Amino acid sequence: MKVSIVGGSGYGGGELVRLLLTHPKVTIAQVTSERFAGKPVARTHPNLRGATSLKFCKISELEPCDFLFLSLPHGHAMGNLEHFQSLAPKLIDLSGDFRLDNKDAFAKWYGEPHACPEKLDSFIYGIPEINRELIKDASMVTGAGCNATATILALRPLYQSGLVKHSVVEVKAGSSEGGNRSSDASHHPERSGSVRSYKPTGHRHVAEMEMILGSDAAVSFSATSIEMVRGILATCHVFLKKPLDEKSIWQLYRKAYGDERFVRIVKERSGIYRYPEPKLLSGSNYCDIGFEVDPHSNRVVVMSAIDNLMKGAAGQAVQAFNLMHGFDEDTGLGFTGLHPI
């Protein structure tokens, strides 16, 4: 299958190239970058030295193919969707352009009107553990936000039980969430060692959380950038309408994820890593979820960890791509992470 990646110079695009180079059903036809057109892909993604001789091309040089991954900055996919649809029968967009299912929500959270609102309901929200059957039949899928993925997978079993009053979520995020362009805030003397509250309120991913979890039980979300390159740890304080014991929560999560390939319940009584730990997941497509009950405050603390560039972006997109084509869901996604790291 001939696959092209539109916007391949960013971190998400680089991960797509890495994953698809070893995907047994895929030949990468083209990788675009307006900035690096004509230059080797491996110059920008040095981990791919010797693995590919591909060179970046411009979007205007794209040729028809079987599938497109769009990994462009915000706004570019919705502005050029018709062109991309003319090049491939199926596509996945990793940006936020098509994640929300209505134009009013988009305008509220993204601060601008949507460029093609008539297409919003043509996309399937791309968390396979939630929309597996819809993704199988979809021609267009939107990747989910990384923080949204970690939070939604952590909270959904409890929200589905109808027992949640509200939840407070604090995400600790790695610097690669900010993309590969530098800013004053990412300058090393400023960034190094900092614990930066970069979005205490108003994060766009909240819109995705409410869309999937429902708005009956609010999610109060804050994000903090910490000294880490890859990874997200979401700590979710879930306040319940009535107490749940530990075994009941085990049963809820086991029922939701017991058969899932990429979601693991991590809550162990011994060992060094008893709860989800993002660094162990670097390069893997797992979402690890753990929890602890606090009867004192009638609260369950649910922790989830992912690699933001994998389960939070490229890995989850390849997982959805596999579903869209009837491939085994874990094709090309077998990497288990490293220890120690």
Place this chain on the structure above:
Amino acid sequence: MTECPVCGAELSLSDGLVKGELMECDDCGSELEVTSVDPVTVQETPEAEEDWGQ
């Protein structure tokens, strides 16, 4: 079927269990003690608490 008293997972029991034997739950890692063998019953063994954050 014997289940873990902590997380409710079905325990995989080996032949020849004896009373007092220690085993571990595959799901949650709880250490369990066999308190009887016919029928098989288990209880959680106490664990040492970590003492961080003093």
